[in-house]
Amino acid sequence: MQDTIIRIQSIELTNFKNIQKGTIDLLSYRQKNYYNGKSDIVGIYGQNGSGKTTIIEAFRLFKIIASGEKLPDDIKNYIYELEEKSTLKFIFYVEKKQQKFLVYYEFSLRKKDVGAELYNEKLSYSQINEENKKRKIDIIEYLRDVGHASILPKSRYYELIKNNKENEFNLEVTKRLSIKEKTSFIFNDSLEDIFKNNDTNPNYFFIINSIKRFARINLFVITNEHSATISLNFMPLSFRMENNAGVTSGDIAINLSGISNIDKKRYDIAVLIIKQLNVVLSTIIPNLQLEINNLGNELSKNGKEIIKIQLLSIKNGIKIPLKYESEGIKKIISILSTLISMFNNPSICLIVDELDAGIFEYLLGELLKIIEQEGKGQFIFTSHNLRPLEMLDKESLVFSTTNPQNRFIRITNIKSNNNLRNVYLRGVDLGGLNECIYEETNSFEIAHAFRKAGDVFGEE
Structure with missing residues (x-):
């Protein structure tokens, strides 16, 4: 596994926290080169409460699930308040020697009684050949509500039990364990063993194992709790x-x-x-x-x-x-x-919420520029400090919007002599972008509210 390279390509959220719909594609995915030996940076900017931290929490939840760990106790709060279900989709690039894959993993949560449950998972892949033609193959789909096989496609189920009848029992036990322990079915150690001992297609086990290993030891998510x-x-x-x-x-x-x-x-x-x-x-x-x-x-x-x-x-x-x-x-x-490890290792992804907290803005800009120019890994961060807008490639910057149906955009049509920081601030102040990026506040109303609030104690 030491020679395997794994890179995040895309994340798509539906009805997750305050995001009804939001997608962030990394530059490598947008350009369809997937991995070119260089770093991948995404800086996420936007108004408070507009979904930046939600992206960080989505990666943290993926790390928990793909590592085979128990779902958080407050998982119900991850689902958009007015909806019953939430779906997260991830795309990865996986490379080993001469083999190259795009791997697709998605999972869905739904509310249940006082909590929520993981009720659907799907893992697929496509092999990238020289012509860049890709045929998508479903490795396994888990459906909690389906009895009998519990998994799709049916051909995979019969393939797994064909040479080992005990796997019929093992699959059912794995399902019950994952429900009881509130963990992933696909990334359960027992299911991994079932695929490991099945030699029909070695890519299945390799992909499951690769994504699980990535989540456990190569994906670092630094939240505000840190x-x-x-x-x-x-x-x-x-x-x-x-x-x-x-x-x-x-x-x-x-x-x-x-x-x-x-x-x-x-x-x-x-x-x-x-x-x-x-x-x-x-x-x-x-x-x-x-x-x-x-x-x-x-x-x-x-x-x-x-x-x-x-x-x-x-x-x-x-x-x-x-x-x-x-x-x-x-x-x-x-x-x-972890920053040092990410700088030197193409398979490491470091994700940091509010990177700029307490860090001098000039130093922040210099660090990010060095990582972009000479680093190897992937770095995703949120920030309020606008200095990186003057230092990073515009394609490395994503902006949250006030539209929960389209939470993230890139600012396009930026000329080489334009300062992205100025363009962004002008968009905040005057609008004119494809989506509204700032819910307008009124300085006179703010001042009046402060004066009125100052009188509250005097009214008693």
């Missing part, structure tokens, strides 16, 4: 490490308020992360380095070795606890390891 954790003085160090032993990824949370107790395995990982970050950190924030202050070991009540640590920042030889650094510096540090 930033909130930093505000509470916990440093979630997101990381991805690859060596001869394999790939490890995840988060290590370190308490910045005092002493943090971590086990030996996480300590060793943290040491490597800090060593990696220090290579880049001082080029982003001059003279800044990090250090782990090892305060000694002790045994926990179950006999496990625990190491007491404190994170320090070092500037010009002066050491201080990292908690005293700014929120922006701490945010950069928390995602820097």
